[in-house]
Structure formats: C-alpha cells, structure tokens
Amino acid sequence: MNVLSLSERLTAVAAHLPESAHFVDVGSDHAYLPCYVCLQDPSSRAIAGEINDGPYKSAEKQVKLQGLTDRIEVRKGDGLAVVEPNEVKQVVIAGMGGPLIASILEQGKDKLGQVEQLIVQPNIDARVLRKWFLANGFELQTEEILEEAGHIYEVLVAVRAGKELYDEDAIIRDKQLLFGPQLLQEKNAAFRAKWQEYKRKLERNVANMQRAQQVDEAKLASFKTELLWLEEELDD
Secondary structure (H helix, E strand, O other), X not given: OOXXXXXXXXXXXXXXXXXXXXXXXXXXXXXXXXXXXXXXXXXXXXXXXXXXXXXXXXXXXXXXXXXXOXXXXXXXXXXXXXXXXXXXXXXXXXXXXXXXXXXXXXXXXXXXXXXXXXXEEEOOOOHHHHHHHHHOOOEEEEEEEEEEOOEEEEEEEEEOOOOOOOOOOHHHHHHXXXXXXXXXXXXXXXXXXXXXXXXXXXXXXXHHHHHOOOOOHHHHHHHHHHHHHHHHHXXX
C-alpha cells in the first residue's frame, strides 16, 4: 500500500489532526496513518501502538521504510498502555467497535490528562462513544459519515472545550446520541443508507420479539422508540 494514498476512511481520520500534532494511533496495524500524517506534515510526531506481534513488526518495517524513525515510535502494548501520562496531545483509535474504543479510553483515562483531542472511527455503535465523551469531559466537536467499498463509517472528533451540540431536551438528546447531532442535520446519502439498513434489522428484531413466549418489555419498548425515530427522520 502507498501510504500517501490512504483509504477514504483513514484519510478522513487524518484530516482532523492539527498541524504539528503529537498523537498516538492505537491499534496502528501497519502504521499507515502515522506515516501518512508525518509525511504530509514534517512538524508532526506520532506513537504507533499495536498489541499483536505481526502488525507491530509490520509497523516497525513501514516506519523505517519511510525514513520516519526519528518522528514515529512504534510501541507494543494494549490500548493506551503504550503512552505515558501527558505524553501526547491527540489520541486516534480507528477501525474497532464503539464499545471496544470506549473501553480503551476508560481503561486509559489516566493517560488523557493533557490530551486535547480524541479522534475515533467506530465500525459499530458510535452512540456509546458519544455517551462516553459526555461523561468524561469531552465535547463532540465534529462528526462525519461516509461510505467506502460498501461499508459505512463514522468519524467522531471530541475536544476538551467546545460548543455544546446536544439539545437540552432529554428525548431529543437521546435521539442525537443515536444518530449524531451533526449527522442528523445533514442526513447525507451514507447516513440514509446506514439507517435504512438498521431500520430493516430493527423491524425484524421487533417482529421476532413479539412472537416470543417471553418478551423483554423494556428492550421491546426501546426498539419501538428507535423505530419511531427512524420513521420520523427517514421519511422527510
């Protein structure tokens, strides 16, 4: 892979890093993202974290190949264990499920003291990350949704101090946490494709639950509420 031509997904993630970034890329795989950023911006520095031996060695090889060993350090470890407290200003975690990303952030909270920006790209369940940001002193700054090679991805960026994007009304806020407050305003083609597919799955789940002998009424009510929101937002 040519690191100067990242996937659309990773290019979108990289675009949110500031000039002269000093960041950690958790689960860096082949270190393509840190290499791309540091090649584009000679003032950037990065730590590429990887827990698995194969990708760790591949990352080391890629960094050497690009001549970036003076600005990218490849470290082996789990999640944010690869950085020291106050060592980086930005954290990037891309290509994992939302709950796993939230778990990594939660377990590594002691490393986030001086972190100014979180850039996450969950493959599923972005809502759990929006909730984590709210509960841990980060404001959702911007978000985007895109489709690439038949898959739909969301990119969320949170900062220490920003503009509140959520509505004061609790019901509206719950809806915004599910869909994304900015994405809900834009409703682009990728947004519609994602939620139309989700709506079909939810309709099947509700039908199956209603046929079951024992019904989790709370879960069924939650699903029905989401279906109502989906109908409201997709039918306009």
